[in-house]
Amino acid sequence: MAFLKNRPAQNASRSQPESSSKRWLREHKEVASSSWHRLWQTPLANLLTWLTLAIALALPAALLLLLSQAQHLGQQVNQSSHISIFLAPYVNQEQGQLITNQLASRPDIAQATYISAKQALINFKASSGLEDILASLTDNPLPATILIEPANTSLGPEAIAILAQQLRQQDQIDQVLVDMAWLDRLQALLATSERFTYSLALLLALGVLLVVGNTVRLQIENRKQEILVIKLVGGTDAYLRRPFLYAGFWAGLFAAIIAWVILQLGVTYLHPPLLSLAQSYQSDWQLEGLSWFGSFILVIASCGLSVLGASLTVGRQLRLIEPK
Amino acid sequence: MIRFEQVSKKYHDKHALVRTNFHLQRGDMAFLTGHSGAGKSTLLKLIMLMERPTSGKVIVDRQDLSQLNRAQVPAHRRKIGLVFQDHQLLLDYSVFDNVALPLKISGYNERDSGRRVRAALDKVGLLDKEKLSPQVLSSGEQQRIGIARAIVNKPKLILADEPTGNLDPALSAEIMRLFQQFNQVGVSVLIASHDLELIQRLPHPVIQLNQGRISGPPSLMRQ
Structure with missing residues (x-):
């Protein structure tokens, strides 16, 4: 049976083109390889194109990277938000200690630290350097304070606001301070940066499309004679389009690789000063380079945009070249 | 016809x-x-x-x-096999690749295409020039390459x-x-x-x- 099956196939391959899927695969392999070899015929011109594309990619990618890590940091800041409670002046140290213990036993509070009015004054003297002025005061102007750390570190700003509201209702408590405004400002700043980054990414993606489109247009112009002859001997549009789409793909791949290197260099360069900045805030935050997933997205976006740019141009340009 | x-x-x-x-x-x-x-x-x-x-x-x-x-x-x-006055050969292709162009477009694999190209070049008497550039050939030879390209697909x-x-x-x-x-x-x-x-x-x-x-x-x- 195998013998019988083999013979017609052999005959077919001798006289006719092979099966369509096999042919499709082989043709794509051929075009991928021939367009790859063509790249190295004009390496400098290609390198310049790749660099242009890489910069257009690296810029939004760097901003997105910083943004995602800043958002991460923002969440950390949220989690470590303290609540300061100022006790009423008539509450003495004993009562203050009692309130602190009561608060500490609440399930939604992890830690409550009592700072007496006297201790607060000592702290303030040490940190402000206003000892002389403070010494001239007859009364201690500072109230006793309880510092509270909420229990659930994943508690959002709303939950903290509710906790603060509950605390305010207690008689002996004069004032409850949560630095919500600062957190709100940080959130707004991050949201603004996010939109800015997305707009910039959109514009630069458009830039990538235009650069690739223009490069392909020039390549088509350079190969006009070849395209004319191929059209005359019956080359289809798909056949003519293919090498230019592959050229776009290679450009996208090399641009992604260069953009990746630019990003890693940038991260390495920025890392030391950012690290000391983070350490000054007692944060263990570190600027990280692109993850595997991020690198994958960069390559996909770059190749996708380049092939799209090439295909948008190539159809229109090929129609302009007709044998006369 | x-x-x-x-x-x-x-x-x-x-x-x-x-x-x-x-x-x-x-x-x-x-x-x-x-x-x-x-x-x-x-x-x-x-x-x-x-x-x-x-x-x-x-x-x-x-x-x-x-x-x-x-x-x-x-x-x-x-x-249709088309032959031009100015032969329309691609000068950055070898003689072989010029003749093979219609077959490549039709999706022939290398082996079948090679056999047909050599048969066509043999018919026009230029089998020994397949690796050369059309540029180094005489105008009569160039025209024969053009004819080989026109007949390679057996039109x-x-x-x-x-x-x-x-x-x-x-x-x-x-x-x-x-x-x-x-x-x-x-x-x-x-x-x-x-x-x-x-x-x-x-x-x-x-x-x-x-x-x-x-x-x-x-x-x-x-x-």
Whole structure:
């Protein structure tokens, strides 16, 4: 049976083109390889194109990277938000200690630290350097304070606001301070940066499309004679389009690789000063380079945009070249 | 093989072809002549679908060309072997790759394509030049490469536009002998040429074009 099956196939391959899927695969392999070899015929011109594309990619990618890590940091800041409670002046140290213990036993509070009015004054003297002025005061102007750390570190700003509201209702408590405004400002700043980054990414993606489109247009112009002859001997549009789409793909791949290197260099360069900045805030935050997933997205976006740019141009340009 | 029915072609105000009728039978060979501007190129362009007629019908291999849309043009052109006066070879391709181009487009694999290319080069007597660039060949050799490219796909019809235009008489006669050989194995051949001296020595009917109007022997003119 195998013998019988083999013979017609052999005959077919001798006289006719092979099966369509096999042919499709082989043709794509051929075009991928021939367009790859063509790249190295004009390496400098290609390198310049790749660099242009890489910069257009690296810029939004760097901003997105910083943004995602800043958002991460923002969440950390949220989690470590303290609540300061100022006790009423008539509450003495004993009562203050009692309130602190009561608060500490609440399930939604992890830690409550009592700072007496006297201790607060000592702290303030040490940190402000206003000892002389403070010494001239007859009364201690500072109230006793309880510092509270909420229990659930994943508690959002709303939950903290509710906790603060509950605390305010207690008689002996004069004032409850949560630095919500600062957190709100940080959130707004991050949201603004996010939109800015997305707009910039959109514009630069458009830039990538235009650069690739223009490069392909020039390549088509350079190969006009070849395209004319191929059209005359019956080359289809798909056949003519293919090498230019592959050229776009290679450009996208090399641009992604260069953009990746630019990003890693940038991260390495920025890392030391950012690290000391983070350490000054007692944060263990570190600027990280692109993850595997991020690198994958960069390559996909770059190749996708380049092939799209090439295909948008190539159809229109090929129609302009007709044998006369 | 080729049939023109009342075909006219007008460029702006100029009539390139006026109500042209002729019929080239399957397996026939004929010449198309007339001085430059008489409409020879227009007629060939209509057959290749490089142009569309203003009116009338062009039928090639039983296919009414007006029925073919833009996407079907490449398949139509692959059925025809085309030879140009200026050979239209790609100078950055080797001789082999030039001849292999129609096969590559048709999706032949390397092995089958190599066999056919070498057979075609053998027919035009240039088998030993396959690795060279067309640039280093003489104009007669270049024209033969062009012919090898036209026949490599085994077309049923060969069209040639002034194939001997740039060649001396001896080379021209040699090229014509090649076309006759293809015709003897059943290929229909239509050659546009103004080399009357050469044409008259050959036993093939001649279609004459004069200011877009056609005349010729009754065998070609009847419908």
